[in-house]
Amino acid sequence: MTEPTVFIIDDDPGMQQSLAVLVQSIALNVETYASAQAFLDAVTPDRRGCLILDLRLPGMSGRELQTQLQQRGIHLPIIFLSGHGDIETAVAAIKEGAIDFLEKPCSGQRLLDQVQAALRLADEWRQRDQRLNIVRERLQRLSQGEFDVLQGIVDGKPYKTIAKELGLSYKTVEARRARIVKKMEVDSLPELIRLVLEYQLYEQPAEPKA
């Protein structure tokens, strides 16, 4: 597992350098980029850490980069830096998951606090992603019939209702549940439901394997 990295993206060399020095002063890894595109070219989904992102950048803007990363499924917490407080942009950025929107020059300590918070969050997200990946992988083991039954269980329906809706016998539903628990490698039914709900919360509705 690689060390988390703080990615600094700022076109102003002084700013870039000072941010790097600041972050390094609390013994964190730093990578600096002068543009959003440079970072996008370099980043891979397995990278850990957070972003200190200047809102106004040459070429692709900070907000555009935020959108791009989301589309690519790269979940890195973003701390926006802005030369001036644009409330509208700030609100939009935060709504889309940025963890803070700091106006330059912001307190160095505060920035570091936010970086650390972001790294913790990144860690949470990474663990969650790992869990979700496991769930996704296991869900893909299920057949369509089993998936349908699982959906009914997650929705909290009694087996009878599930059987009736799917046009199956009660026994068949019982049998499929047992196979699901086995395939999903869970110890109990409540654990199964928690995993699936978390998955459904953060992922697009899981598509069964074709």
Added chain:
Amino acid sequence: MTQGTIDPALSPGRVEAFPPLFPRAVSTVRGTSALLLLAVFLADVFSPWGTAAIAVYAPIALLAMILPWRDMQLVALAATGLAVLGLLAPRSEPLAVEVVLRGMVLAALWLIVVFSQALRSRQTLAQVHKRLTQAMDIGGCFAFEWCARTDRVYRTFNAHRMFGTEPRTAMSGLGEQFFSRVHPDDQVRLKQMLAQLIPTNSTYRISFRCLRPDGTYSVVDECGQAIFDSRGRLERLLGMTAEVTRRYQAEEALRGSEERLRLATDAAGLGTWDVTVATGELRWSDRQFNLMGVSANTFGGTQDDFLGVVHPEDRQRVYEAVRRSENEGVDFREEFRVVWPDGSVHWLAGLGRAIRGADGNVQRMVGVNVDITQRKESEAALRESEARFREIAENIDQAFYVYSVAEQRRLYVSPYFETLWGFPPPPEEDIASSLQVVHPDDRESAAKKLRQRFSGNFPQGDETEGRIIRPDGTVRWIHDRAFAVRNPDGTVERVVGFIQDITALKEAERRTRELEAELAHATRVSTLGEMTSGLAHELNQPLAAIENYVTSCRLLLQQWVDVPERVLINLDAVTQEVQRAAAIIRRLREFVVRREPHLSSVDINHVIEEVVRLSRSDIWQHGAQVRLDLAPELPLVQCDGIQIAQVVLNLLRNALDAMDENEAEHRWVTITTRRQESAVEVSVQDTGSGLIGAAAQQLFEPFFTTKEHGMGLGLTICQTLVQAYGGRIWAESESPHGTTLRFTLPIC
């Protein structure tokens, strides 16, 4: 010629100049007295009575004495003599002796009487001559007689006064000498006249000039008669000469003045006329015919002929005026038109005077006429132009005035004066009284201007502006433009001018200046803003970098060594200064950022929550607490949420800044929303030091600030934004601490 002086040299002996007078006197005595004496003598001689004759003679003598006839004295004397003789010598001698004796006595007596008589006659004659001469002297004339045969001239004594010579030479001389003294121009005429005298036409009268010894000529008037002898030859000239120099001069002068009068009347175009009232006969001068357009040949010479020429519309009036003058003796004074044969109409002015006869009735009317067509035309033109002028002057919204420099008074001012000044123009107005209404600040310059102008010394097209104070206390700006009306010699005769009310213009100018100033100000601010906008971004980068480095330094120092407290304090100070610089830049930027409002229905509570959320770090840095007291279910407001957020943010930041001096537990900001009837009210209350004095009023003025490093624009922007939505923003300072800023936004 001295009147009434009798020259002592005058004596009877000199009367020989008139020899015929003497024999005539003798013959007169002889005629009557001789017959009487002869009768007495015969009666005496042949009477039978001797001494008794006394009885006869005595009554005769007595009678002769009583009777007034002069010759009777002789008779009386003779009778007395004979009576005495009869007494002394009785008739004793023979008759012949007695006859001779008595005859001798009688003859002696007769001679005595005759000679005494002659003597007395001569005395009388001399007196007569003296008086005659005196009379002629008074009359300025003398008598003369010229004898053709001897060429001698005899003149009465006073001739010398007229000839200015010695009396002796004047009284007699040769005709030749006299002629030489006659003015050369008159000599020929005089000789011609004399040559024409014939017995049947023997009297003459002539005026000629005669040289005086002093070299001047006197004018004399001579009348005389030629006396011819039995053969028709000129024997003598008798006559009288009068000096008429003065009269001649007067006549000359009169003739001259008459001539001049005629010339003058002609030159003046005056026609003269003369009416005899009794006959109605009318006489016109040549000029008068011209004026009337009537030919002398066709003119009938009556009043009716005159009235016939007069324009029909004026005829009755002229007729009545003529009648009135004739009846009442008043002057005739009319202006009337005449129609010439060619149809043209001419205006005449007539002026006549009635002349009364001895009976008091008007006998004649004399007068003059003059053509006034041109005057009438120019009068009409003048009237028209004046009417036009008045119409303009009285209707324009400018006070028009005419000032006479010569008379130093105002001749005219148009009615607009009253509108402008607020009172009617005073009848008399001089510079001092004019200046009373002038605004004190403008009075001095106005006085100078008026004095210069009304003394006739000012540039053409002179303009001035100033204020006047009307009776109601209002101040009006006036603009006065004056022009000089000059005489041909270039001196200013009149000043005419227009005074216009330019108050509105001035007000507009003032407003324009204000707007220009505001615009200039705004432009400056805007320029400043543009600059600031660029600067803010550029400066924020290094500031942020400094902040980062300082924080790094601090962290690194803490990791490596036991850092002295002073170093850390200094680093904190750097951080604070960076934040201060950042704050200044932020405020500048806030002023600059202007965007098109984005209208939507906005929940004010939501905006406030958002702002507070975004200001977390600010609030934290100020160590303050924010309390929200938001009214539930607040109606939506139609506005740009961002702008309102800007207002709230501004007020919040001001509130935070205001409490920096407070102790940490007294730093509270309370944001309240309340529903009003038709508006939403937002208040931001702090627990700061409050506003002091003028600060409350000046709070919203641009660049007014109570902060050490503030720009003084925050609240100005807030005010602009709030007012743009029809809202209101104001400050309330609460004692002992704190300020509340409130603003309202109307509910849509």
